[in-house]
Amino acid sequence: MAQKTESSHFEKRVFKPGAAFSKAARIKSMADYHKLHAESIKSPEKFWAREAAELTWQQKWTKVMEWKVPFAKWFLGGKLNISENCVDRHALNPARKNKAAIIFEGEPGDTRTLTYQQLHREVCKAANMLKANGVKAKDRVIIYMPMVPEAVIAMLACARLGAVHSVIFGGFSANAIFDRINDSGATHVITADGGWRRAKIVALKDNVDSALKMGTTTVKRVIVLKRTGQEISMLEGRDTWWHDEIAKVTADCPAKGLDSEHPLFILYTSGSTGKPKGILHTTGGYAVQTYVTSKYIFDLRDDDIYWCTADVGWVTGHSYITYGPLLNGATVLMYEGAPDTPHMGRFWEIVEKYQATILYTAPTAIRAFIKWGDEHVRKYNLSSLRLLGSVGEPINPEAWMWYHRMIGNERCPIVDTWWQTETGAILISPLPGATPAKPGTATLPFFGVDAAIVDESGKEVPKGAQGRLVIRKPWPSMLRTLWGDKQRYADVYWKEYKKLGYYLTGDGAKRDKDGYFWIIGRLDDVLNVSGHRLGTAEVESALVSHPAVAEAAVVGRPDEIKGQGVVAFVTVKTGQQASQELAKALKAHVTKEIGAIARPDDIRFTTALPKTRSGKIMRRLLKEICTGGEVKGDTTTLEDFSVVAALAQSGKEED
Numbered sequence: 227m228a229q230k231t232e233s234s235h236f237e238k239r240v241f242k243p244g245a246a247f248s249k250a251a252r253i254k255s256m257a258d259y260h261k262l263h264a265e266s267i268k269s270p271e272k273f274w275a276r277e278a279a280e281l282t283w284q285q286k287w288t289k290v291m292e293w294k295v296p297f298a299k300w301f302l303g304g305k306l307n308i309s310e311n312c313v314d315r316h317a318l319n320p321a322r323k324n325k326a327a328i329i330f331e332g333e334p335g336d337t338r339t340l341t342y343q344q345l346h347r348e349v350c351k352a353a354n355m356l357k358a359n360g361v362k363a364k365d366r367v368i369i370y371m372p373m374v375p376e377a378v379i380a381m382l383a384c385a386r387l388g389a390v391h392s393v394i395f396g397g398f399s400a401n402a403i404f405d406r407i408n409d410s411g412a413t414h415v416i417t418a419d420g421g422w423r424r425a426k427i428v429a430l431k432d433n434v435d436s437a438l439k440m441g442t443t444t445v446k447r448v449i450v451l452k453r454t455g456q457e458i459s460m461l462e463g464r465d466t467w468w469h470d471e472i473a474k475v476t477a478d479c480p481a482k483g484l485d486s487e488h489p490l491f492i493l494y495t496s497g498s499t500g501k502p503k504g505i506l507h508t509t510g511g512y513a514v515q516t517y518v519t520s521k522y523i524f525d526l527r528d529d530d531i532y533w534c535t536a537d538v539g540w541v542t543g544h545s546y547i548t549y550g551p552l553l554n555g556a557t558v559l560m561y562e563g564a565p566d567t568p569h570m571g572r573f574w575e576i577v578e579k580y581q582a583t584i585l586y587t588a589p590t591a592i593r594a595f596i597k598w599g600d601e602h603v604r605k606y607n608l609s610s611l612r613l614l615g616s617v618g619e620p621i622n623p624e625a626w627m628w629y630h631r632m633i634g635n636e637r638c639p640i641v642d643t644w645w646q647t648e649t650g651a652i653l654i655s656p657l658p659g660a661t662p663a664k665p666g667t668a669t670l671p672f673f674g675v676d677a678a679i680v681d682e683s684g685k686e687v688p689k690g691a692q693g694r695l696v697i698r699k700p701w702p703s704m705l706r707t708l709w710g711d712k713q714r715y716a717d718v719y720w721k722e723y724k725k726l727g728y729y730l731t732g733d734g735a736k737r738d739k740d741g742y743f744w745i746i747g748r749l750d751d752v753l754n755v756s757g758h759r760l761g762t763a764e765v766e767s768a769l770v771s772h773p774a775v776a777e778a779a780v781v782g783r784p785d786e787i788k789g790q791g792v793v794a795f796v797t798v799k800t801g802q803q804a805s806q807e808l809a810k811a812l813k814a815h816v817t818k819e820i821g822a823i824a825r826p827d828d829i830r831f832t833t834a835l836p837k838t839r840s841g842k843i844m845r846r847l848l849k850e851i852c853t854g855g856e857v858k859g860d861t862t863t864l865e866d867f868s869v870v871a872a873l874a875q876s877g878k879e880e881d
């Protein structure tokens with residue numbers, strides 16, 4: 227797949243960090259970066275051990291790393307508690323205990339601040355509440371909550387006991403909850419009556435109720451936080467209120483020393499089959515790498531007000547709202563709601579109100595802001611900002627430039643951070659005081675990360691050529707397995723380069739003359755919609771579960787705001803009529819099955835799908851049809867070309 231491309235296609239503009247920023251930063255120059263990176267690749271164990279020593283270990287490790295492809299262990303023999311490291315370490319430090327750990331702004335405008343000392347108390351109480359309700363180490367606990375401090379408190383409370391949390395994004399449907407409960411074998415659910423989103427209530431508890439009615443599950447108890455206050459139903463013996471339970475317990479809950487490889491959380495993400503993958507992260511390595519990346523990439527200082535706009539339901543919310551920043555003793559700003567509620571300047575109003583210094587958001591949000599117009603930004607004073615970040619998908623240069631000009635006032639470095647749910651922490655990113663940025667590239671690998679772009683045989687492709695992004699050595703925060711499916715773990719990530727022991731990211735990329743990594747996008751059947759992963763197979767199986775649908779094929783097409791939009795090609799069963807009403811019903815059906823994020827933007831009915839002679843749907847051709855172009859690719863394996871011709875024609879008529 228390696229193909230030569232002209233290196234002149236690379237963006238030429240270069241933005242060096244300002245001298246004042248570099249001077250105060252931890253890593254001040256490219257010379258410093260290269261030196262430390264080279265050392266960290268030559269002796270990764272030395273680098274990671276030095277950094278790990280900055281955390282609190284109840285028992286020190288005896289061995290830094292063990293690698294038996296594809297299974298890695300880090301800090302073997304070590305015992306620690308990530309909740310102790312996020313909370314107690316700062317709450318017991320006289321200089322930090324009264325510092326704000328979480329500053330919260332609800333969508334309706336309610337606010338709350340928790341100091342480290344208060345957070346410590348809340349986490350201890352929540353852990354005792356879980357214990358009193360039967361949660362034990364290694365039990366799986368589903369967290370399905372709005373973006374309120376209790377979501378973070380619940381995560382830290384689970385970690386304190388050694389229970390494994392699995393946070394489900396509040397936008398997911400009852401079906402998605404049911405699947406995740408069953409796959410993880412969860413015994414407890416922590417939820418809320420609802421959350422606020424665009425001035426409406428997201429009925430979280432109702433969704434949990436529906437999920438638990440879909441079949442028998444392992445769930446014994448549901449703990450419900452009161453947030454929105456509407457009437458909900460509580461099932462006697464199963465459901466209980468957070469405020470009632472928390473009132474019964476004390477704030478005394480010493481953090482349990484856990485093995486470094488003790489499971490910390492499962493987070494489900496899309497793959498190329500219909501079944502989401504339960505990515506398993508463990509304690510020690512994850513703690514060390516989220517700590518270190520937050521420290522160097524956001525260059526955290528004690529007086530920062532750090533705001534990551536992600537939801538805790540995604541990995542960004544795990545690693546860069548909860549764990550990474552709190553491990554560093556940072557002040558984390560948390561906002562519950564939508565960026566356009568009650569007005570399109572809400573984000574900028576929040577930046578001004580709390581004097582945020584670091585803003586970490588996604589290209590899809592930036593593109594929406596551009597569309598809404600600069601006047602919503604201009605009303606506010608953003609001079610407190612000193613650093614900007616981007617995550618989730620390649621940032622297009624126009625969005626980068628707007629972010630740089632309008633939000634950063636041409637003064638704030640931008641860190642474009644590449645990583646995945648699987649990687650646990652940022653692997654490729656500029657260091658803000660050192661790396662000259664170019665709009666659209668995540669630039670260079672972080673310390674200890676051996677990234678390369680290779681061909682099918684594992685050989686590095688020449689500069690400028692496109693290939694597959696791989697990581698050649700294990701790293702501390704890497705996923706350990708897929709929950710309950712070691713074989714799939716080995717197959718998806720390691721089979722391709724088994725002998726070499728390379729991790730396959732699934733992304734295509736190329737490098738420019740400076741060695742910068744330019745991520746092109748996914749090479750598998752995974753879409754990136756608004757920075758979130760969505761498997762085409764997941765949407766397809768939701769569509770075919772509708773009684774009118776015979777077959778469905780889903781592909782992505784470029785979308786101005788979302789990065790990729792979802793297009794579904796659908797054939798209906800005999801006797802069913804393709805109609806506008808059915809298209810509407812199918813969109814609603816997908817929303818119900820998975821969540822609004824997966825709702826197709828466009829449903830195209832067809833009498834047949836293009837297939838190979840062996841019956842495989844040729845999505846590549848559908849993609850070409852969607853992007854409006856002629857079908858240029860190889861069609862020799864196609865069974866019946868007239869199907870493609872008809873589809874291409876119908877697309878044109880609609881346009």
Ligand code: PRX
Pocket residue numbers: 495541542616617618619620621642643644645646647648668731732733745747748754757758759
């Ligand atoms: O394709 C890459 C893209 O998002 C994928 C990972 O998705 P997920 O596991 O949901 O995690 C998203 C948040 C870490 C990657 O395989 N991606 C993420 N960040 C970037 C990116 N593509 C280009 N540049 C980025 N900065």
